Amino acid sequence: MQAASASMSQALGSLLEVNTLDLWRGDRHVLRNVSFTVGPGQFLQLIGPNGVGKTSLLRVVCGLLPPESGDIAWRGRSVAGRAGREQFHGELAYLAHANALKGDLTAHENLRFGVELRRTVELDAYQRTMAALEIDRCALLPERVLSAGQRRRLALARVLLSAATLWVLDEPTTNLDMAGFKVVEDCISEHLEAGGCVLAAAHHRLLEGDPRALALELD
Amino acid sequence: MWTWFHKLASPPHAYRAAGVLKPWFEWPALLVIAAAAYGGLVLAPPDYQQGDGFRILYVHAPSAWMSMFVYVSMAIAAAVGLIWRMKLAHAFAASCAPVGASFTFLALVTGAVWGKPMWGTWWVWDARLTSELILLFLYLGYMALRASFDDPQRADRASAVLAIVGVINVPIIHYSVVWWNTLHQGATVTKLDTPSIDLAMLVPLLAMIVGFMLFFAAVMCDRVRAEILRRERSASWLSEVG
Amino acid sequence: MAVGIARLAVLVIERDLRLAVRRWDQVLQPLVFFLIVTTLFPLATDPDMSQLRRIAPGVVWVAAMLSSLLALESLFRPDVEDGTMEQWTLSGQPLAWLLLAKTAAHWLLSGLPLVVISPLVAAALGLESSAWKVLILSLLIGTIALSMIGAIGAALTVGVRRGNVLLALLVLPLAMPVLIFGARAVDLASHGESAVGPLNLLAALAMISVTLGPFAMAAAMRISVES
Numbered sequence: 001m002q003a004a005s006a007s008m009s010q011a012l013g014s015l016l017e018v019n020t021l022d023l024w025r026g027d028r029h030v031l032r033n034v035s036f037t038v039g040p041g042q043f044l045q046l047i048g049p050n051g052v053g054k055t056s057l058l059r060v061v062c063g064l065l066p067p068e069s070g071d072i073a074w075r076g077r078s079v080a081g082r083a084g085r086e087q088f089h090g091e092l093a094y095l096a097h098a099n100a101l102k103g104d105l106t107a108h109e110n111l112r113f114g115v116e117l118r119r120t121v122e123l124d125a126y127q128r129t130m131a132a133l134e135i136d137r138c139a140l141l142p143e144r145v146l147s148a149g150q151r152r153r154l155a156l157a158r159v160l161l162s163a164a165t166l167w168v169l170d171e172p173t174t175n176l177d178m179a180g181f182k183v184v185e186d187c188i189s190e191h192l193e194a195g196g197c198v199l200a201a202a203h204h205r206l207l208e209g210d211p212r213a214l215a216l217e218l219d
Numbered sequence: 220m221w222t223w224f225h226k227l228a229s230p231p232h233a234y235r236a237a238g239v240l241k242p243w244f245e246w247p248a249l250l251v252i253a254a255a256a257y258g259g260l261v262l263a264p265p266d267y268q269q270g271d272g273f274r275i276l277y278v279h280a281p282s283a284w285m286s287m288f289v290y291v292s293m294a295i296a297a298a299v300g301l302i303w304r305m306k307l308a309h310a311f312a313a314s315c316a317p318v319g320a321s322f323t324f325l326a327l328v329t330g331a332v333w334g335k336p337m338w339g340t341w342w343v344w345d346a347r348l349t350s351e352l353i354l355l356f357l358y359l360g361y362m363a364l365r366a367s368f369d370d371p372q373r374a375d376r377a378s379a380v381l382a383i384v385g386v387i388n389v390p391i392i393h394y395s396v397v398w399w400n401t402l403h404q405g406a407t408v409t410k411l412d413t414p415s416i417d418l419a420m421l422v423p424l425l426a427m428i429v430g431f432m433l434f435f436a437a438v439m440c441d442r443v444r445a446e447i448l449r450r451e452r453s454a455s456w457l458s459e460v461g
Numbered sequence: 462m463a464v465g466i467a468r469l470a471v472l473v474i475e476r477d478l479r480l481a482v483r484r485w486d487q488v489l490q491p492l493v494f495f496l497i498v499t500t501l502f503p504l505a506t507d508p509d510m511s512q513l514r515r516i517a518p519g520v521v522w523v524a525a526m527l528s529s530l531l532a533l534e535s536l537f538r539p540d541v542e543d544g545t546m547e548q549w550t551l552s553g554q555p556l557a558w559l560l561l562a563k564t565a566a567h568w569l570l571s572g573l574p575l576v577v578i579s580p581l582v583a584a585a586l587g588l589e590s591s592a593w594k595v596l597i598l599s600l601l602i603g604t605i606a607l608s609m610i611g612a613i614g615a616a617l618t619v620g621v622r623r624g625n626v627l628l629a630l631l632v633l634p635l636a637m638p639v640l641i642f643g644a645r646a647v648d649l650a651s652h653g654e655s656a657v658g659p660l661n662l663l664a665a666l667a668m669i670s671v672t673l674g675p676f677a678m679a680a681a682m683r684i685s686v687e688s
Contacts, residue, residue, distance in 0.1 A: 026370055027453070062551055065687055066372075090553035098544025104483040105476075113476045117552050117559075119464060301680075356634040363630055367621045373684055377617055380681045381631065384613055387673070388635050391666070395638035398662075399645065 014039040015197055016061070016166060021070035023053070023060055030056050031067070036216050038166070038197045043188060043210070046201040048218035054201035055097070057218065058170050061199065062094050074166075090118070093164035095172055099155040103144030107135060107154050110143050114158040121161055129157050133183060148175035153183070160187060167191060169200040228307050230447050231456040241440035248433035255430050258423030266420075272336050279329035280424060281431040282322045283347060286354055287389070289319030289435065293361075294386035297379035307443075309375035310450060312382060313365065314442035318435065320358035326351045346400035350393050357385050371450065469554055470562040477566035491532035492574045498524040499582045514587035518596075518647035521582055522640055525575050525600060529607045530629055532571035536564065536612060537619045537682070547686040557675035560682060564612040564675075572604030588651060595650035595660070602663045603643040609670035610636050616681035620688065639666055 014037035023031035030053040038044050046054040059065040061072060063085060072079045074088040101110045108126060115121055130136040133153040138146055146154070152175045159167055167188070173181050185206055188198050192212050200206065207213040259277035266273040293315035300308030330348045331341050342348070364381055368374035451457060464472075481488050502520045503513060513520075540546045540563075549559050579600050580593050588596065614632040618624035646659035 064547055064550065086553055089551050092551060092553075094548070094551050096544050096547065098547075100544035100548045102480060102539075102543065102545070104480050109476075109479070113472065114548065116464065116472055117469065117549070117554060120468075353634050353637060356630070360627075360631045360634065363627055364617060367618070367624065367627055370688070373687060377681060377684045380677055380684070381617060384635070384677050388638075391638050391669075392634070395641045395662075399641045402645070 015075060016199070017073040017076075018061060019071050019073075021057070021060060021072070022068040023056055023065065024068050025056065031060070031218075034070070034218070038199055040165075040195045040197055041192045041212055043192055043198045043200070043207055043213045045206060045213065045215050046199075046218060047205075047215050052218045054218060055170055058094075058168050058199065058201055062092065062168055063089070091165040093159040093162040093167050095155055095159050095167070095169045097170055097174070099151050100158075101143045101151055101154060104142060106140050106142055107146065107150075108139040110154060111157055111161070115161045118162055125161060129160050130154075132187075133157050133160075134179075149177060149180055152176055153180065156184065156187065165196050167196065167198045167200075169198065169202070171202055172200060173202055173204065173206075228305050230307060230451050230454070233307050234444055234447050237440040237444050241437055244433050244437035244440060248430055248437050251426055251433060252430035255423045255426035258426060259420075263420045263423055264417065269337065272333070275329050275333045277424060277427050279326055279333060281428045282326035282329060283351060284428055285431050285435060286319055286323040286326055286351060288432070289315050289322060290354065290358070290382075290389065291386060293319060294382040297382040301376060301379040301383070306375075306450070307447075309379065310446040311439070311443055312379065313375070314439060314446045316358055316362050316365070318438055318442065320355060320362065322431075323351055323355045323358060327355065344400070346397045349400070350396045353392050353396070354389070357389070361385065464554070466555075466558060469558060470565075473559055473562035474566040474569075477563060478569070481566075481570050487535065488570050488574075491528045491571050492578065494531055495524050495528040495575055495578070496582065498527055499586065503586070510587035514589065514651065517583065517586035517588040518592075518644045518651060520586060521579060521588075521596065521600075521647070522603075522644040524582075525579075525604065525643075526607060526633070526636060526640055528575060529571060529604060529611055530632060532567070533611045533615045533628060533632070534625055536567050536615045538615075541619045541686060546682065550683055550686055556679040556682065560612065560616070560678045561671070561675040564608055564678070567612070568605060568608040572608050573601075575604055576600045588647070591653065592647055592650035595656045596647050599643045599646040599656070599660060599663060602660070602667050603639050606639045606663070606667040606670045607636055609667075609674035610639070613674055613677045613681060616678040616685060618685075619682070620685040639663065642666065 016038040018037070019035050021031055021034040022029075034057060036044060046057060048054055056065060060067050063072075063079060074084065074091070077084040077087065079085045079088045100114065105113070107130070111126055111130070115126075127136060127139075130139055133156060135146075135150050135153045135157065138150055138154075143151065143154070152172075156172060159169070172184050176184065181204070188200075188207060189210070191198060205215075256277065260274055263274075265271050293312045296308045296312040296315065299305055300312060327348065330351070334343050334348075335341055361378055361381055365374045365378045368377060448457070499520055502516065506512065506516070537546065540549075550556055552559075576597055579596055583593055583596055584590075611628075611632050614628050614635070617631065618628045621627060642659040642663040646656040646663065649656040649659065
């Protein structure tokens with residue numbers, strides 16, 4: 001499975017380099033020799049049927065799952081070592097299947113505790129981000145009364161406020177309606193404009209037709 | 220020197236090496252244990268206080284020693300596997316646990332058998348027996364944790380953390396049990412020791428310990444080979460193995 | 462702007478306390494369990510005070526151990542299940558420190574209440590009031606050690622389905638030294654003797670578990686959030 005990276009990435013220099021990743025889950029050979037690079041302003045979407053290993057690949061890249069072999073480098077530095085890993089995690093925001101939200105906390109509190117773990121942010125930044133994602137009305141409501149779509153937007157808000165360079169998004173559009181889908185695309189687009197990069201797995205093609213968007217097919 | 224280490228760490232190499240080494244442990248083990256048994260059961264004089272009853276010491280003490288030795292070996296192997304990601308080290312640790320637990324159980328049973336004619340009860344809460352009992356719980360916990368993970372690599376690493384935590388705790392547990400025991404007994408020596416160590420009694424005891432270690436090495440050769448087979452069952456090198 | 466170490470701890474503790482306040486009924490459960498277990502002993506043995514006071518130190522301590530074991534269920538499981546914990550492992554912040562802060566908050570909610578209510582239980586079991594100071598002190602130090610040791614076990618078993626019995630199997634043997642020193646301290650005090658020796662040993666255990674425990678917790682937690 002070779003990378004679909006264009007000559008563009010060589011020209012701009014790549015931020016994330018993944019080489020010959022191999023992953024086993026028990027007896028299953030989930031990922032075989034996967035390599036790709038993602039540079040600033042680039043969006044790479046993983047494509048493939050259910051169960052092919054998109055989520056596993058994202059988790060390996062983040063460092064949650066140890067691969068059998070292969071290496072990952074961020075800004076040219078291997079993330080295997082302690083220092084490299086810390087630097088990488090400091091610039092990484094991961095949106096998993098699970099939203100990592102607590103039902104007994106309000107939307108605002110959830111966001112605050114999630115974001116403040118990494119950086120301090122002024123209060124109106126929360127307001128602005130929630131407004132951009134159309135969940136500012138829910139700010140003082142406990143998370144458990146929010147709809148599934150609102151919760152997903154809240155999880156996305158945390159990614160937006162993290163000031164991370166690399167976004168790793170696993171099915172960001174789950175539970176979102178058409179408007180929500182557009183919002184996700186806009187957020188990604190803005191992030192790319194600002195020089196960030198995005199690695200995502202999603203059922204529907206995001207930023208289709210956009211020259212910055214590349215796809216990697218897994219099978 | 221590192222190439223030797225790396226060679227040893229490769230499963231096919233280790234498999235072959237263990238196969239070659241095993242008889243070199245097996246036969247000496249048999250001989251040494253037989254000689255030590257003869258020395259302990261026939262040659263050594265009866266204890267002036269306990270008579271012939273003390274002779275169970277020749278199984279009890281080496282078993283207790285081995286139960287500790289195996290736990291420490293298991294923890295070291297687990298640490299090596301965790302830090303240097305050596306799969307063989309994890310295989311070694313996994314193979315150790317039931318063997319160590321068996322030694323612990325043997326120590327407990329021989330302790331009980333010793334206790335009955337001596338003090339009339341099948342169990343006594345002395346320092347050694349209580350420590351061995353807690354060690355048995357540590358072994359059982361380790362094996363239970365291993366079994367609870369479906370993914371073998373996660374099982375390896377989680378149980379490695381537990382083994383390292385356990386091995387740090389073992390001296391603490393031992394010390395606290397001895398401390399607890401002396402308050403209620405008055406004497407520091409455990410009940411299951413011979414009060415006088417005669418040379419004729421000591422030599423067979425040490426020989427027995429050596430014999431048990433050789434026996435352990437022989438058993439581990441077999442167990443590690445079986446463990447390697449289990450873990451590498453889909454590997455290509457297996458088809459060339461006799 | 463980077464986040465300081467102290468601020469991180471405050472954040473974690475504030476969050477957990479805030480969550481606890483909104484579910485205070487769950488916080489009280491281990492405490493009630495503690496009371497129920499101590500009640501079992503007079504029912505099972507002899508309600509005569511002179512008999513009870515002989516076993517009182519042991520009973521209070523065993524009940525405290527079992528109660529702290531039960532409370533461990535709520536330490537990491539909710540965060541692992543909703544995905545918060547894996548975010549913590551990816552935060553770029555020292556995981557051992559975050560878990561230490563979390564365990565500290567948990568102790569405030571599950572260990573400290575036991576310490577506060579212990580004189581009540583002591584009185585119910587006929588323990589001389591001269592021993593109450595040592596009881597409180599031993600439980601104060603001991604529950605810290607129990608929380609730390611228990612948290613290591615909890616981190617190891619949090620990914621295991623129905624792992625609460627396994628948790629007990631792992632934690633109880635490791636916690637036996639705490640029980641030995643703690644119960645002995647109270648026993649000495651009830652006979653009017655100095656309990657300084659066992660209390661010092663207990664403090665040593667607490668210090669070791671607080672300094673080394675979080676690293677074991679972090680190693681175990683990284684393994685547990687993998688799948």
